[in-house]
Amino acid sequence: xxxxxxxxxxxxxxxxxxxxxxxxxxxxxxxxxxxxxxxxxxxxxxxxxxxxxxxxxxxxxxxxxxxxxxxxxxxxxxxxxxxxxxxxxxxxxxxxxxxxxxxxxxxxxxxxxxxxxxxxxxxxxxxxxxxxxxxxxxxxxxxxxxxxxxxxxxxxxxxxxxxxxxxxxxxxxxxxxxxxxxxxxxxxxxxxxxxxxxxxxxxxxxxxxxxxxxxxxxxxxxxxxxxxxxxxxxxxxxxxxxxxxxxxxxxxxxxxxxxxxxxxxxxxxxxxxxxxxxxxxxxxxxxxxxxxxxxxxxxxxxxxxxxxxxxxxxxxxxxxxxxxxxxxxxxxxxxxxxxxxxxxxxxxxxxxxxxxxxxxxxxxxxxxxxxxxxxxxxxxxxxxxxxxxxxxxxxxxxxxxxxxxxxxxxxxxxxxxxxxxxxxxxxxxxxxxxxxxxxxxxxxxxxxxxxxxxxxxxxxxxxxxxxxxxxxxxxxxxxxxxxxxxxxxxxxxxxxxxxxxxxxxxxxxxxxxxxxxxxxxxxxxxxxxxxxxxxxxxxxxxxxxxxxxxxxxxxxxxxxxxxxxxxxxxxxxxxxxxxxxxxxxxxxxxxxxxxxxxxxxxxxxxxxxxxxxxxxxxxxxxxxxxxxxxxxxxxxxxxx
Amino acid sequence: xxxxxxxxxxxxxxxxxxxxxxxxxxxxxxxxxxxxxxxxxxxxxxxxxxxxxxxxxxxxxxxxxxxxxxxxxxxxxxxxxxxxxxxxxxxxxxxxxxxxxxxxxxxxxxxxxxxxxxxxxxxxxxxxxxxxxxxxxxxxxxxxxxxxxxxxxxxxxxxxxxxxxxxxxxxxxxxxxxxxxxxxxxxxxxxxxxxxxxxxxxxxxxxxxxx
Numbered sequence: 001x002x003x004x005x006x007x008x009x010x011x012x013x014x015x016x017x018x019x020x021x022x023x024x025x026x027x028x029x030x031x032x033x034x035x036x037x038x039x040x041x042x043x044x045x046x047x048x049x050x051x052x053x054x055x056x057x058x059x060x061x062x063x064x065x066x067x068x069x070x071x072x073x074x075x076x077x078x079x080x081x082x083x084x085x086x087x088x089x090x091x092x093x094x095x096x097x098x099x100x101x102x103x104x105x106x107x108x109x110x111x112x113x114x115x116x117x118x119x120x121x122x123x124x125x126x127x128x129x130x131x132x133x134x135x136x137x138x139x140x141x142x143x144x145x146x147x148x149x150x151x152x153x154x155x156x157x158x159x160x161x162x163x164x165x166x167x168x169x170x171x172x173x174x175x176x177x178x179x180x181x182x183x184x185x186x187x188x189x190x191x192x193x194x195x196x197x198x199x200x201x202x203x204x205x206x207x208x209x210x211x212x213x214x215x216x217x218x219x220x221x222x223x224x225x226x227x228x229x230x231x232x233x234x235x236x237x238x239x240x241x242x243x244x245x246x247x248x249x250x251x252x253x254x255x256x257x258x259x260x261x262x263x264x265x266x267x268x269x270x271x272x273x274x275x276x277x278x279x280x281x282x283x284x285x286x287x288x289x290x291x292x293x294x295x296x297x298x299x300x301x302x303x304x305x306x307x308x309x310x311x312x313x314x315x316x317x318x319x320x321x322x323x324x325x326x327x328x329x330x331x332x333x334x335x336x337x338x339x340x341x342x343x344x345x346x347x348x349x350x351x352x353x354x355x356x357x358x359x360x361x362x363x364x365x366x367x368x369x370x371x372x373x374x375x376x377x378x379x380x381x382x383x384x385x386x387x388x389x390x391x392x393x394x395x396x397x398x399x400x401x402x403x404x405x406x407x408x409x410x411x412x413x414x415x416x417x418x419x420x421x422x423x424x425x426x427x428x429x430x431x432x433x434x435x436x437x438x439x440x441x442x443x444x445x446x447x448x449x450x451x452x453x454x455x456x457x458x459x460x461x462x463x464x465x466x467x468x469x470x471x472x473x474x475x476x477x478x479x480x481x482x483x484x485x486x487x488x489x490x491x492x493x494x495x496x497x498x499x500x501x502x503x504x505x506x507x508x509x510x511x512x513x514x515x516x517x518x519x520x521x522x523x524x525x526x527x528x529x530x531x532x533x534x535x536x537x538x539x540x541x542x543x544x545x546x547x548x549x550x551x552x553x554x555x556x557x558x559x560x561x562x563x564x565x566x567x568x569x570x571x572x573x574x575x576x577x578x579x580x581x582x583x584x585x586x587x588x589x590x591x592x593x594x595x596x597x598x599x600x601x602x603x604x605x606x607x608x609x610x611x612x613x614x615x616x617x618x619x620x621x622x623x624x625x626x627x628x629x630x631x632x633x634x635x636x637x638x639x640x
Numbered sequence: 641x642x643x644x645x646x647x648x649x650x651x652x653x654x655x656x657x658x659x660x661x662x663x664x665x666x667x668x669x670x671x672x673x674x675x676x677x678x679x680x681x682x683x684x685x686x687x688x689x690x691x692x693x694x695x696x697x698x699x700x701x702x703x704x705x706x707x708x709x710x711x712x713x714x715x716x717x718x719x720x721x722x723x724x725x726x727x728x729x730x731x732x733x734x735x736x737x738x739x740x741x742x743x744x745x746x747x748x749x750x751x752x753x754x755x756x757x758x759x760x761x762x763x764x765x766x767x768x769x770x771x772x773x774x775x776x777x778x779x780x781x782x783x784x785x786x787x788x789x790x791x792x793x794x795x796x797x798x799x800x801x802x803x804x805x806x807x808x809x810x811x812x813x814x815x816x817x818x819x820x821x822x823x824x825x826x827x828x829x830x831x832x833x834x835x836x837x838x839x840x841x842x843x844x845x846x847x848x849x850x851x
Contacts, residue, residue, distance in 0.1 A: 013759070016697050016835040021655035029667075029727045255656045255664055255727075307667030307725070339678060339686075 001132060004036075004102045007094055011102070014088045022256040023051035024085060026099030029253040030305060032068040032075070033100045041073040041184045044098055044108040044145070047080075048115070048123035049528070054079040055252070056260040058314075059151065060114050063172055065248045073180050076100040076108075080123050083525075086130065096131040105131035108145050109183055112176075113164070115151035118505035119498070119528035121160060124149075125520040128163065135517070137165055137210055142193045146183060146200075154207075155238075155283050156458040156565040159505055161209035162513035166200045168207075169568055170238035171269075173245055175205045201232045205239025207568065208232065214510050214564065220551060222509060222564045235569040238283070242609040243617065244269060244290050247298035250305045262310035262343065263302040267295055267327070271316035272593045272619055275373075275385045276584055277415065279457035280316055282577075283570050286602045286610075287320075287594075287619035292327050296334070303340070310341040319348035319356075320594070322616060328356050335363055345369065349387045354398040367448075368399045371410035375425035381587040383415055384580075389429060393436055400437045406446040407433060413476045414454035414468040416584070423476045426451065427483035434488050448490045451480055453499040456553075457506050458565045459572065461580035467503045467553040470496045497535035501527055503553045504538075509564035512552075515541045573601035597621050641709040642738045643718060644745075649700040652729030657696035662688065664727065665705060671725035674718065677708040691745040692752065692815055692844050695822075700841040702733060706745055751794055751845040752815045754823045757838040758807040765807055768830045769798055780825050789829065792821030812845070 002010070015021040034040070045064055047054030054060065060077070067075035076098035081089060089095075095104040105111055111133065113124055128135045133144055140147070149160065150168035157167040168175055179200065186196045201208040211232040215223040227234050247265050254261070270287035271280070299311055313331075315321060331342060342363045347353035349370050357368065372387050374380045380387065399407055411426050430449045437445025453473055456465040468476070473496040484491040505512065518541035526532035542549045559578050566574065576598070580590065590598060597603075603610060603620050610623045649661070656664065666686050669676050678684040687708040694700050709718075719735050726732070762768065772778065773796060778789040792814040800808035809830075813821030824834035 012838075013836070015655055021696070022657070022660060025652075025655050027652045027728055029671075029725075253667060253727075255653075255660050257660070257663075304671065304673075307670030309666075309670070339676075339684065 001095060001104050001106055002093070004097070004104075007097050007102045007104065010092050010094050014085070014092060014094065018085045018088060019082060020052075020256060022254075023079070024081065024099070026077075026102075028255055030250050031100055031252050032064070034068070034074040036074075036101060036103065039072065040070075041110065041180045041187070042103075042108040043067050043073060043075045043110045043112060043180065044078055044105050045075055046078045046105075046111060046113050046127060048113055048120045048127055049080050049526070050082050051079045051254070052256065052258045054114075055254050055258045056264075057114055057116070058248075058264045058266070059116075059172065061251055061264075062248045063112070063176055064252075065250060066173060066176060067180065070177075070180070072184065076103070078105055078127070080127060080526075081130070086126075089130065096127055106133050106145065109187065110179070111145045111147050112168075113147070113149040113151075115149050115153045115160075117151075117528065118153045118159070118502050119533075120153075121505065121516050122520045122524040122527055124160070125163060125517065126525055129520075135163055137162060140165070140193065146196065148179065152279065152283065153505075155279075155568055155570065156506065156508065157207055157209060157568065158214075158510045158564045159508035159512035159516060161510050162517070164209070165197065166206050166208045168205060168239070169236055170205050171241045172239075173241045175203060175239045178203045179206065198229055198231060201229065204237065207236040209510075212567070216509075222562050222566075224562060225564075225567050235567045237569045237571060237605065240286070240606065240609070242288075242606075242613045244288050246294065247290070247302075249298050249301040251302060251308075253306050253308065260312065261308065262312045262341075263299065263306060263308045264312045264314055265295055265298050265302070266290065266315060267313050267318065268315035268321050270619070272320065273317055273385070274580075274590045274593060274598075276383050276461040276580060277373075277412065277454055277457075279460055282460050282572055284316065285570075285572065285600070286606070289322060289617055289619070291617070292323050292330065295327060296330060299331070299335075309339065310343060312343045312345070314345070316346060317348065318344055318346045319350070319353060320592070324356065328359055332359050332361075332363060346371075349392055349395050351395055351398045354395060354402060358402055367406040367408055368404050369408040369410065370395065372429070373410065373412045374415065374422070375411065375429040376422050378587060379415055379418060379422050379425075381589050382417065382584050383412075384584065384589050386589055389432070392429070393432060396433045397436045397440065400440040400445055403441075405437070405441055405444045406448060407437070408448045408450060409433065411449060411451045412454045413451055413480075414473060416462065416465045418468075418476075420476065420479060423479050424483070427480055430484055430489065437488070443487065446488050446490070448492070449480075449484055450492045451477070452494050453496065455499060455503045455506055458563065459568075459570045459577070461577045461584060463507065463563065463577065464557040464559060464561075464581055466556060467500075469554055470500060473499065495530055495533070498527070498530065498533050500535070500549070500553065501533070501538060504542075504549050507552055507563075507565075511545065511547060514545045515547060518544050569605075571601050571605040576600045594619050641712045642706060642740050642742075643709065643715070644704065644706045644736055644738045645722075645732055646702050646704050646734040647700075648731040648733055649694060649698075649703050650729045650731065651699060653727070654697060654699050654729075656729075658690070658693040661694070662690060664730075665690075665707075668722060668725045668727075668730075669707065672718075672721035674713070674721060675710040677710050689745055692749045694841060698754075698839045698841055702843045703841070704745060704844055706738065748846045748848060749815050749844055750847045751812050753795075753810070753812045753842045753845060755799070755840045755842055756809045756811065756823055756827060757840075758809070758827070758832055759836040759838060760833060761807050762830055762832045765809075765830065766798055769796055769809070772796060772826075772829060778829060780829070782822070782825070789821060789825060792819055793826070796826075810842075815844070 047057050064075045067073050134140050147165045149164045154167045182199050197208045200206050211229045214225045217223045268289045270284045434447045456462045477493050519538050522537045524537045607623045676686045689706045691704040780789045795812040799810045823839050827834045827837045
């Protein structure tokens with residue numbers, strides 16, 4: 001394996017020959033370079049796509065900052081080289097290396113992959129290969145790095161179980177320290193790799209797949225999972241950090257243009273809306289808010305450290321942030337005139353949102369985005385996102401009246417029981433919005449419709465639902481393409497085949513590991529890139545493993561079926577999801593759970609955490625201490 | 641206030657291109673807390689001007705940029721603040737205030753002096769240099785258009801010694817609106833591989849003395 005110096009010499013010859021060499025050099029402001037000694041635990045943080053995408057990932061930035069603050073550990077970054085760079089690296093025998101010090105990834109103690117979505121899986125395998133690290137868990141020796149992975153897709157870790165030593169389920173801020181401590185202690189000992197795995201499995205939030213065995217029924221559905229070690233937890237409960245830690249402000253400033261060139265500040269984690277299709281909304285509960293003062297301080301600090309021109313105030317549903325009016329008022333007062341842009345996505349469809357955006361007038365840039373998702377009353381009740389047409393048109397009118405010429409509308413096709421009439425309604429609604437624009441701005445008005453295809457995700461009330469077939473999707477997209485064209489209208493859609501890949505992997509099981517491996521072997525890479533995704537390779541891979549892809553997407557599932565991801569607990573009870581699924585079939589909606597707690601299961605599991613963190617910062621109901629509860633009930637009895 | 645900085649763009653920034661360099665400077669000024677002046681109009685942008693674009697893959701010893709501030713500040717204060725915000729690979733060589741009336745930097749650029757280090761030797765380099773200097777026309781192809789490089793070559797000499805690990809060439813090429821000589825094209829004409837040449841711009845030469 002080449003040393004850091006040898007790699008740098010080779011890079012001198014390679015870098016002039018590739019596109020955007022700035023992706024591969026590091027050296028940016030706020031990068032952390034520590035002395036490479038034997039005294040720390042060395043962590044390589046990897047986003048398995050190119051630098052331009054990976055550098056916008058907030059999770060990676062948070063962990064980088066946290067790990068580097070320790071004096072017994074260091075964190076460096078690596079990303080997927082683009083095709084031209086990979087070819088040059090392989091030809092020159094340059095292994096995957098870290099940006100900061102150009103050390104081969106195989107020299108690190110821990111390599112951590114961020115996996116926010118499933119279409120990054122083949123890139124992950126490719127990076128292990130490029131790094132010279134055995135791709136299979138069972139092939140790794142003690143001297144080789146521990147391979148861990150985190151991110152939203154790991155809530156169903158099973159398709160990647162053969163390649164990842166340990167998954168981090170949930171939020172990483174606290175658990176990453178425990179993992180590093182465990183690895184550090186183990187390094188000192190003479191124990192084998194197996195012992196490390198056992199030790200890791202004892203940490204709350206860590207899932208070590210090799211310590212479990214799965215079984216299937218004759219009909220190929222999932223039967224059950226058994227633990228092979230006493231200390232391995234079952235279920236594996238997700239990790240949450242009870243209170244949001246201070247925002248990361250010392251962000252690395254890329255030299256080259258990346259997807260988001262801005263300061264990301266989470267104003268809130270979690271969501272209480274309960275939209276049934278939404279994976280993120282289900283898995284990021286409970287809602288925890290960041291106080292306004294903290295947000296303002298974070299913005300100031302980050303501006304000082306980075307010099308970025310834009311700040312993104314992020315959450316799943318920003319209108320629901322308790323102090324959104326205050327926050328926006330203070331932010332606009334403070335930063336007007338400083339040539340700073342504020343982006344505030346994920347606002348509710350109501351005129352209040354327009355007032356909010358308007359008060360950011362000097363600071364705002366870009367268009368206005370609304371996400372109605374469905375266009376008929378029936379569909380809205382099924383997905384539990386009841387935004388009325390009237391509300392949408394009223395809001396649109398307000399937006400156009402303030403002078404914003406373009407509105408972006410997000411819709412989803414493929415929801416359960418959807419018909420072509422429902423899809424027609426989407427087209428009609430887009431035109432109705434445009435008509436509002438014509439009233440105010442004439443031909444200047446524009447509507448950009450982004451219609452994505454719904455994929456049933458695990459741990460949601462729709463995890464029993466059949467996914468639309470490619471033919472069904474094509475028919476629906478065909479209708480929309482026919483209707484939504486001409487002046488003022490633009491339509492964006494996803495490739496149905498690419499949708500299938502995500503659909504297969506989302507509700508996959510352990511058997512898919514072999515399919516993913518075979519797809520990689522056949523040349524699958526950058527599956528989330530339209531121009532590189534090769535559907536045929538995946539079909540071939542499924543065929544080789546004698547598995548029917550339709551099994552994972554297009555069959556009816558009984559509510560009694562056991563799922564391959566049931567043992568990963570989001571703490572939302574399966575019964576809650578079943579009830580919500582059945583309610584959806586009856587067009588019964590749930591209100592925002594801030595207004596009425598539906599006892600999804602978060603509180604019983606985390607009652608102690610909630611008690612220790614009382615007040616408005618958590619949006620779940622308060623949990624009174626046990627003593628108070630006993631006295632209260634005793635008092636009641638006396639009164640009776 | 642109009643300020644001119646002469647700066648070095650070193651190894652660490654070699655693979656940062658012109659536009660990215662511009663953006664880097666904008667962020668340096670923001671981190672430094674300097675009151676940058678912005679242009680008027682629909683999409684105001686900071687008033688920063690780089691004298692001459694330095695292509696991706698080149699380093700520069702005396703690159704020049706100018707920027708405008710909303711109000712006057714002491715020069716040493718400006719320099720101090722910028723120094724604290726500089727990334728590795730950028731270094732201030734000289735800083736001075738310029739009169740607001742002076743003509744724009746770009747309009748006064750005349751030529752560029754480069755040092756080219758060849759990572760792979762070109763056989764009979766002396767002979768080839770002479771051939772170039774004696775040639776009446778040097779036909780080159782750039783983006784499908786044919787043009788003559790010879791009039792753009794102002795000076796060319798072999799500058800390395802026997803004991804140097806790599807061959808070295810010094811060249812002065814015209815750098816004007818419609819006539820810019822590219823050192824990589826010269827390397828190709830000499831029989832070398834542009835990708836195996838390390839190029840450094842030693843200085844920008846102006847039409848009139850501006851320093």
